[in-house]
Amino acid sequence: MPAIHFILADGTRRSLDAQEGWTVMEVAREAGVPGILAECGGGALCATCHVHLEPEWLPIAGGATETEDMLLELAPGRDGASRLSCQIVLTPALDGLTLRVPEEQAS
Amino acid sequence: MPLESGQFSPQSAAPVVIVGAGQAGAEAALALRQGGFPGPVHLFGREAVSPYERPPLSKGFLLGTILEERLIFRSAAAYEAAGIRLVLGREVSQLDPANRRVVLNDGVAVDYAACILATGAEPRPLPVPGGGLPGILLLRSLEHARQLRAAIVPGLPVVVVGGGYLGLEVAASARKLGAEVTIIEAQPALLHRSASAITAEALASRHRAAGVRLLLGRQVARIEGSVRADGVTLAHGAFLPASLVLACIGAKPEVALAQAAGLACDDGIRVDAACRTAFPDLYAIGDCARQDDPRFGRPVRLESVQSATWQARCAAAAILGKALPTPRPAYFWSEQHDAKLQIAGLADPRMPCDDTLVGDPTGAFAVYRVQDGVLRTVEAVNRPRDFVRAHSLIGQRAVELPAA
Ligand SMILES: Cc1cc2nc3c(=O)[nH]c(=O)nc-3n(C[C@H](O)[C@H](O)[C@H](O)COP(=O)(O)OP(=O)(O)OC[C@H]3O[C@@H](n4cnc5c(N)ncnc54)[C@H](O)[C@@H]3O)c2cc1C
Ligand code: FES
Numbered sequence: 047m048p049a050i051h052f053i054l055a056d057g058t059r060r061s062l063d064a065q066e067g068w069t070v071m072e073v074a075r076e077a078g079v080p081g082i083l084a085e086c087g088g089g090a091l092c093a094t095c096h097v098h099l100e101p102e103w104l105p106i107a108g109g110a111t112e113t114e115d116m117l118l119e120l121a122p123g124r125d126g127a128s129r130l131s132c133q134i135v136l137t138p139a140l141d142g143l144t145l146r147v148p149e150e151q152a153s
Numbered sequence: 154m155p156l157e158s159g160q161f162s163p164q165s166a167a168p169v170v171i172v173g174a175g176q177a178g179a180e181a182a183l184a185l186r187q188g189g190f191p192g193p194v195h196l197f198g199r200e201a202v203s204p205y206e207r208p209p210l211s212k213g214f215l216l217g218t219i220l221e222e223r224l225i226f227r228s229a230a231a232y233e234a235a236g237i238r239l240v241l242g243r244e245v246s247q248l249d250p251a252n253r254r255v256v257l258n259d260g261v262a263v264d265y266a267a268c269i270l271a272t273g274a275e276p277r278p279l280p281v282p283g284g285g286l287p288g289i290l291l292l293r294s295l296e297h298a299r300q301l302r303a304a305i306v307p308g309l310p311v312v313v314v315g316g317g318y319l320g321l322e323v324a325a326s327a328r329k330l331g332a333e334v335t336i337i338e339a340q341p342a343l344l345h346r347s348a349s350a351i352t353a354e355a356l357a358s359r360h361r362a363a364g365v366r367l368l369l370g371r372q373v374a375r376i377e378g379s380v381r382a383d384g385v386t387l388a389h390g391a392f393l394p395a396s397l398v399l400a401c402i403g404a405k406p407e408v409a410l411a412q413a414a415g416l417a418c419d420d421g422i423r424v425d426a427a428c429r430t431a432f433p434d435l436y437a438i439g440d441c442a443r444q445d446d447p448r449f450g451r452p453v454r455l456e457s458v459q460s461a462t463w464q465a466r467c468a469a470a471a472i473l474g475k476a477l478p479t480p481r482p483a484y485f486w487s488e489q490h491d492a493k494l495q496i497a498g499l500a501d502p503r504m505p506c507d508d509t510l511v512g513d514p515t516g517a518f519a520v521y522r523v524q525d526g527v528l529r530t531v532e533a534v535n536r537p538r539d540f541v542r543a544h545s546l547i548g549q550r551a552v553e554l555p556a557a
Contacts, residue, residue, distance in 0.1 A: 076227040078235050080187040085462050087206045091486055091495060091540075092459070119541050 048141040052079050053100075055149040064136050070145065071095040071132035081147035088132035090114060095131040096121035100144040107134055107143060122150050166192045168238075169472060170255055170265040172245045172410065174198025176206060177439025177461035178271035179226055182237045184469035192266060194237045197257070201242045202295055203229055208458060210298040211322035212488050215305075216329060224295065248414040250432035267434040267472050270411055270422060271465070274404035274440040274456060279314060283376030288383070289398045292319060301399065307331030309396040312385050314373055316343040318487050320401030321356065325489040328365050335366040335393055337373055337385065346502045349522055352494070352532045355514040359490045404456060406441045419443060421454035427471040428464050436471065438464035448480050449499060457485050482547045484540075491535075497543035498522075498530035511555055512536060521554055528552045 050073055052060045064073040074082040074095070083094035090113055099107055104127050110118055114133050118124045131145070169185060171178045174196050182196045198204065205224040213219030232239040247256035248268070256262045276291040278284055290301050301323070305311060311327045313320045316338030328334045338345075343360075344353040357367055372388035376398060384394045406421045416430050417423040421443030428436045428444060439461040443454040459481075466478045487494040500506050504524050512518030519539035520532045527550055531543035539555065546552050 072223070076231050078183050078186065078227065078231060083462065085459055086486070087208060087458065089208075089486060090537075091484065113537055116537050116541050120544055 048136050048138060048143065050136070050140075051142070051144040052097075053144065053146045054079070055081055055147055066136055066138065068136055069132050070097065070134040070136065070143070071130075073136070074131060074147075079147065081149070082131060084132060086132075090117055090130060090133060093117045093120040093130060096124065096148055097129055097131045097145040098125060098148065099127045099129055100146065101127060103140075103143055103145070107140060121148070123148050167253075167264050167266040168193035168195045169267045169269065170245075170263055171196045171269045171271055172248075172255065173271035173273055173407075173439070173441070174200070174204045174239065174241065175271060175273045175439065175461070176204065176458055177273070177465045178269070179204035180462045180465035181269050181271060181438060181469050182232070182239075183235065184466045185472065186235050186237065188469055188473045188475060190469075190473055195263065196232070196237055196239045197243055197245050197255075198239070198241050199244045200294060200296075203227070203232070203239065203241065205295060206458070207293070208486075210295065211292060211319055211326060214298055215302055215323065215326040217302075221295070245410060248410050250414055250416070250430075250435050253434065265434070268436070269428075269465075269468050269472075270430075270435070270437040270441060271439045271461075272407040272410060272441045274406050276400065276404050277402050279373065279376065279398075279400045279402065281373055281375055283378065283382065284400070286376055286378050286382040288378060288381035288396075289376060289400055291400055292323060293404065301397075304397045305330050305332050306396065308333065310335070310394050311397045311399065312337065312393055312395040313399045313401055314385070315401035315403070316340070316345075316367070316369070317347060317401060317403065318344070320399070321360070321489050322487060323399055323401065324360065324365050325363070328360075328363050329490075332397075333366075334364075335368060335395075336360070337368045337371050337387070337393075339370070339372050341370040343367070343369070348496075349506065349508045349520045349532060351508055351510050351514060351518075351520045352534065355518065355534065356489055356492060356494070358515065359492055363490050404440070406443075406454065408441060411437065411441070419452070423452065426467070427477055428468040429471060434472075436468040438468050446480075448483065449501070451501075453499070455483060455499070457483065459484050482544050493535055493537075495533045495537060495540035496530060497533075497540055498528070498547040500524055500529045509554060511539070512557060519555075521552065523552075526550050 047063045085094045086092035209219045244258040246258045311332045313336045374388045375386045377384040382398045408418045411422045422437035446453040483499045485496045507523040509521045517535035522530045533539040
């Protein structure tokens with residue numbers, strides 16, 4: 047079971063056990079991680095599941111896809127490490143994945 | 154009056170009672186917790202399942218690409234961990250706003266500090282003779298979707314009554330599963346008043362190309378069958394055999410509880426911008442509510458996920474005494490065949506629209522809809538860039554359109 051670490055806007059850390067094949071958004075939604083609204087349920091439509099990858103994870107998890115990149119225009123404070131968490135599917139390689147949840151979501 | 158945090162000792166104080174454990178109710182419970190609400194939160198739901206998302210029911214779930222467990226927002230244990238008391242399979246049967254009390258169907262009374270009505274909407278049954286026969290399905294709940302999925306058989310005739318979003322999505326899914334699908338729509342076009350004629354026609358072409366038969370401007374006179382529905386007779390006499398009839402003629406807001414309690418209802422429980430009813434500490438959100446919408450300057454009831462979640466956060470903010478979340482343009486989506494439709498904004502259905510097509514209606518395109526010189530809505534099919542761009546353009550005059 048891959049573990050995921052969320053660094054919340056207030057600096058606190060939440061570490062969660064995740065199920066392979068699930069998306070980061072689903073893991074956050076299950077646990078009610080504040081700041082991940084995931085309004086559209088993973089449809090790559092709302093950008094309210096925006097997260098920033100910690101730099102060391104960017105090459106492993108990969109950057110935003112083309113559609114994601116477009117949608118991220120709706121996300122306040124997006125940067126080069128921004129992803130839509132609903133588009134990151136968990137694999138064993140992502141065990142330990144660490145992400146920051148932005149202070150403000152699009153909504 | 155917002156409830157002061159200090160007013161609560163988590164165990165003993167009266168709870169916030171949320172009636173209806175759907176998309177809106179679940180979001181409100183979570184938003185209260187995430188906003189730091191310290192008191193008890195009770196979430197009552199009539200359905201036996203933990204809150205889940207409905208949009209895939211007509212799309213991926215029907216097609217079998219999205220499994221049931223992925224629809225559930227979070228496990229029952231996760232509500233418990235968040236300090237939310239989730240009570241499933243129980244109905245709130247009475248509301249007494251003067252005494253701040255709800256009564257459950259087993260007679261148990263619960264006093265509330267604040268109450269949020271999130272009762273959703275119910276599909277309308279077919280108002281024709283035979284409209285109640287077995288074999289006529291509706292689609293609102295997971296249970297409905299399970300029945301529907303089991304009833305769709307390759308090669309057998311499915312008749313969908315109603316050419317709105319729900320009917321069109323089910324028709325597309327059923328066709329993909331190999332059924333012989335006919336859509337009957339009383340209006341001369343699909344998506345009457347809920348999309349531009351350009352988009353409606355482009356989607357109609359896709360349905361026809363996929364082998365869905367469209368009967369537009371046709372009325373259903375009767376559903377035939379002695380023990381179960383086996384066909385549909387149209388007003389001009391034609392008979393269509395059907396192994397399954399699906400009624401998709403719209404939903405009505407679930408307002409029985411509110412109405413009996415004396416709340417103002419007008420196709421939805423009337424609430425202000427913060428989702429407050431006229432009674433103190435009583436709110437209504439989601440499909441059951443008609444809100445004074447600051448974005449449109451008129452009362453609006455929208456059946457959409459975005460509206461449900463936004464209103465949930467409005468009500469939670471009001472209860473917490475915090476500023477309301479900033480409104481964003483409304484949005485909606487639909488999937489039919491190869492078309493991924495994304496709509497930003499909302500046109501006023503009472504006023505004419507000036508529509509401009511950009512792109513190719515048989516492939517990717519967008520329709521920019523202007524009312525009174527102001528861009529009100531953008532419908533984008535397989536053009537996410539137009540959808541994204543629309544968010545900053547809605548409400549503006551003299552918008553420059555993309556070249557193609
Ligand atoms: C098949 C389908 C596809 C859809 N697709 C889309 C889409 O693509 N995009 C989009 O934006 N929207 C879509 N929608 C609409 C969206 O799902 C709704 O707007 C949303 O679910 C509304 O949430 P709600 O909480 O107000 O109502 P609901 O989710 O219906 O929840 C209300 C709940 O309250 C319960 N309840 C009612 N009365 C009581 C009572 N007295 N006591 C206890 N419980 C009670 C009901 O049983 C129900 O579970 C779709 C809807 C359906 C049915
Ligand atoms: S949940 Fe909406 S874009 Fe990820």
